[in-house]
Amino acid sequence: MSFEQFIFYVLAAIAIISGLMMITVKNPVKAALWLVLAFISTAGLWIMAQAEFLGLVLILVYVGAVMVLFLFVVMMLDINMAILKEGFTRYLPIGALAAIAIFALMYMVVGPEHFGLDKIAAPAAKPADYSNTTEIAIPLYTEHAYAFILAAVLLLVGIVAAIALTLRRRPSGTVLYQNIEKQNRTEKSERLEMVKMDAVVEQPAAEDKEEEKK
Amino acid sequence: MNFVIPSFAPAIPEITLLILASLILVADTFWSKRFQNATYYATQASLLVAGYLVLSSFSVEQVFTFNDSFVRDSFADVLKLFTVAITLGIFLFAREYLVQHRFMSGEFFVLGLFGVLGMFVMISANNFITMYLGLEIMSLAMYAMIALRKYDGVAVEAGMKYFVLGALATGMLLYGFSMIYGATGTITFPEMKAVIASGEADGIVLAFGVVFVVIGLAFKMGAVPFHMWMPDVYHGSPTAVTLYLGTAPKLAGFAMVYRLLYEAMPGLVGDWQQLIIIISILSMVIGSIVAIAQDNLKRMLAYSGIGHVGFLLLGVIAATDDGFSAAMFFIIVYAITGVAGFGMITALSRTGFEFDRVADFKGLNAKNPWLALMMLIVMFSMAGIPPFVGFWAKIVVIEEVVKAGFTWIAVIAVITAVISAFYYLRVVKSMYFDKSEIQGPVEIISPALHWGVSFVAILLLALGLLPGSLIDLCYLSI
Numbered sequence: 001m002s003f004e005q006f007i008f009y010v011l012a013a014i015a016i017i018s019g020l021m022m023i024t025v026k027n028p029v030k031a032a033l034w035l036v037l038a039f040i041s042t043a044g045l046w047i048m049a050q051a052e053f054l055g056l057v058l059i060l061v062y063v064g065a066v067m068v069l070f071l072f073v074v075m076m077l078d079i080n081m082a083i084l085k086e087g088f089t090r091y092l093p094i095g096a097l098a099a100i101a102i103f104a105l106m107y108m109v110v111g112p113e114h115f116g117l118d119k120i121a122a123p124a125a126k127p128a129d130y131s132n133t134t135e136i137a138i139p140l141y142t143e144h145a146y147a148f149i150l151a152a153v154l155l156l157v158g159i160v161a162a163i164a165l166t167l168r169r170r171p172s173g174t175v176l177y178q179n180i181e182k183q184n185r186t187e188k189s190e191r192l193e194m195v196k197m198d199a200v201v202e203q204p205a206a207e208d209k210e211e212e213k214k
Numbered sequence: 215m216n217f218v219i220p221s222f223a224p225a226i227p228e229i230t231l232l233i234l235a236s237l238i239l240v241a242d243t244f245w246s247k248r249f250q251n252a253t254y255y256a257t258q259a260s261l262l263v264a265g266y267l268v269l270s271s272f273s274v275e276q277v278f279t280f281n282d283s284f285v286r287d288s289f290a291d292v293l294k295l296f297t298v299a300i301t302l303g304i305f306l307f308a309r310e311y312l313v314q315h316r317f318m319s320g321e322f323f324v325l326g327l328f329g330v331l332g333m334f335v336m337i338s339a340n341n342f343i344t345m346y347l348g349l350e351i352m353s354l355a356m357y358a359m360i361a362l363r364k365y366d367g368v369a370v371e372a373g374m375k376y377f378v379l380g381a382l383a384t385g386m387l388l389y390g391f392s393m394i395y396g397a398t399g400t401i402t403f404p405e406m407k408a409v410i411a412s413g414e415a416d417g418i419v420l421a422f423g424v425v426f427v428v429i430g431l432a433f434k435m436g437a438v439p440f441h442m443w444m445p446d447v448y449h450g451s452p453t454a455v456t457l458y459l460g461t462a463p464k465l466a467g468f469a470m471v472y473r474l475l476y477e478a479m480p481g482l483v484g485d486w487q488q489l490i491i492i493i494s495i496l497s498m499v500i501g502s503i504v505a506i507a508q509d510n511l512k513r514m515l516a517y518s519g520i521g522h523v524g525f526l527l528l529g530v531i532a533a534t535d536d537g538f539s540a541a542m543f544f545i546i547v548y549a550i551t552g553v554a555g556f557g558m559i560t561a562l563s564r565t566g567f568e569f570d571r572v573a574d575f576k577g578l579n580a581k582n583p584w585l586a587l588m589m590l591i592v593m594f595s596m597a598g599i600p601p602f603v604g605f606w607a608k609i610v611v612i613e614e615v616v617k618a619g620f621t622w623i624a625v626i627a628v629i630t631a632v633i634s635a636f637y638y639l640r641v642v643k644s645m646y647f648d649k650s651e652i653q654g655p656v657e658i659i660s661p662a663l664h665w666g667v668s669f670v671a672i673l674l675l676a677l678g679l680l681p682g683s684l685i686d687l688c689y690l691s692i
Contacts (some may be wrong), residue, residue, distance in 0.1 A: 114416050115396065115419075119416065142217040143217075143281040143283075144283070144343065145280065146220075146344065147283060147343045147344055151347060153328070153331065153351055154347055154350050154351050154354065156236070156328075157332075157354045157358075158354055160239065160321065160325060160358070161325065161355070161358030165358055165361055168364065
């Protein structure tokens with residue numbers, strides 16, 4: 001086993017274990033932190049596959065931005081984990097069965113038998129000044145410009161959808177705004193209303209009388 | 215680096231639609247306070263412009279652009295034209311419903327317009343990435359539209375269900391894409407076809423990928439056994455959104471099936487045909503039998519939609535040009551019938567009254583004979599009773615599947631069509647022979663919708679009497 005393979009297996013093991021921990025752990029904050037670990041080890045795997053730029057972006061975007069935001073949300077919402085985990089043991093057997101079946105199929109297909117070095121040759125080593133970033137950037141903005149713009153449209157639709165679903169405008173009339181000019185211009189007649197009333201003589205309550213006697 | 219700027223001309227309808235939708239999105243924030251209907255009219259105008267642009271540059275030959283990620287051919291143009299026409303109808307019906315149910319908002323129309331853009335992208339997609347992005351743009355718009363009535367628990371639940379299952383389906387689809395990319399080394403459909411035909415790609419990996427792609431497609435089309443979301447989502451959504459969900463996206467879904475299975479992977483017919491046969495038969499059987507038990511018309515039409523997907527797949531099973539042409543004719547007819555059926559429910563519902571139960575239609579003939587007649591046409595057309603166009607739609611796909619040598623599937627299809635006629639006719643029976651439970655008259659609120667319902671229903675009859683030109687159009691475009 002070469003040193004590279006050793007690193008690969010260590011990172012892969014960390015990714016799998018943290019993935020499993022993420023779905024089994026009870027505390028949502030801990031789950032999010034396990035997910036961060038899964039992302040970091042995956043980024044390591046990508047860097048080993050010579051996709052340095054993507055590996056770094058994975059850490060910057062997912063770990064740095066998305067997961068931090070996610071942690072904020074999880075901490076702010078008081079999520080009751082007991083309810084979330086309710087069906088977990090009940091559905092575990094059937095879920096595990098499906099997972100094992102799919103894993104077995106994948107193991108048969110995605111292996112050295114079909115993707116071995118004799119089928120697909122190992123890529124040639126790149127020179128030291130080879131830039132991953134340019135290699136991604138040039139096709140992204142030329143060949144795949146159409147897809148790039150579509151991805152932007154997708155994000156726009158996502159923003160519109162998120163705002164449309166969460167913005168709660170209160171119906172007009174229930175929200176009170178302060179209009180200072182109007183307040184200053186107010187006349188006495190607008191605020192004060194003189195009402196004629198019959199004089200009412202208050203009758204002292206029965207209890208008070210008893211107290212007086214004492 | 216020598217990069218030639220691609221030709222934008224074939225994509226002008228999409229570009230214009232995107233610009234107009236974005237403008238409306240911004241303008242709506244100013245308009246919505248003063249003019250309630252401004253966004254609606256602007257949306258309809260944009261659709262008309264997009265439709266005109268497609269029609270004026272109708273292309274009979276295949277044109278590729280954007281480095282082969284976009285394809286324009288007569289198949290795409292015909293489907294885009296019908297998408298525009300059907301969406302125009304959807305918005306016409308939806309507006310009055312939104313006003314009646316007090317959630318008239320510009321977002322509905324803007325999201326609807328973006329959804330149409332997503333459908334256009336899917337119809338014209340020529341590689342995996344654009345296909346996926348188009349699908350996501352369309353689906354994301356639909357998830358939001360379903361849950362737009364935020365305080366309605368049922369609608370939010372429907373939106374959530376659709377979102378989670380849709381995300382799962384997309385995951386399946388992407389996994390399949392990645393396998394096929396791994397085996398062929400290309401994402402463009404024509405190249406993929408060439409690589410598969412050359413026999414260089416690993417057959418087992420391809421078959422594995424195809425299984426996931428077919429699962430993803432079946433999920434999106436709502437075919438059994440991936441249909442669980444359909445009844446709940448159709449039932450839970452506001453009817454105006456059900457009208458949108460159940461019609462125009464089906465055309466885009468069919469385009470996705472055609473582009474992926476027939477344009478990219480015709481070499482793998484042996485792999486996907488078996489899967490489609492199972493899915494098709496199960497859809498027809500479950501769609502026709504379970505619908506009998508439904509007392510909510512939207513739920514019933516959802517199961518009827520599942521059954522119709524089964525019929526659509528008959529044309530796909532044939533796996534020939536003619537088979538896909540028949541399926542294309544079928545899906546266009548189904549979309550028009552869907553507009554008529556869901557449009558009828560949309561048009562009849564009033565503030566605080568959804569009018570979506572079968573029981574609500576009892577005694578409609580006594581109250582409003584014209585509407586009862588229109589509903590009768592819609593139900594007969596869905597059941598496939600001549601002379602309505604639904605009959606021709608069913609007959610062409612059955613004909614193609616028989617020609618392809620699957621007579622036994624055709625027999626099952628006919629049996630399920632007869633079973634499904636039961637629940638369509640039950641609606642007709644309750645309209646004509648039962649006593650109404652509703653006090654007061656049953657009327658469509660706006661005269662425009664009255665004309666709309668009548669127009670679509672009579673269109674079903676007219677197309678049924680003269681189906682030749684539409685069938686020819688579909689057979690010529692593939």
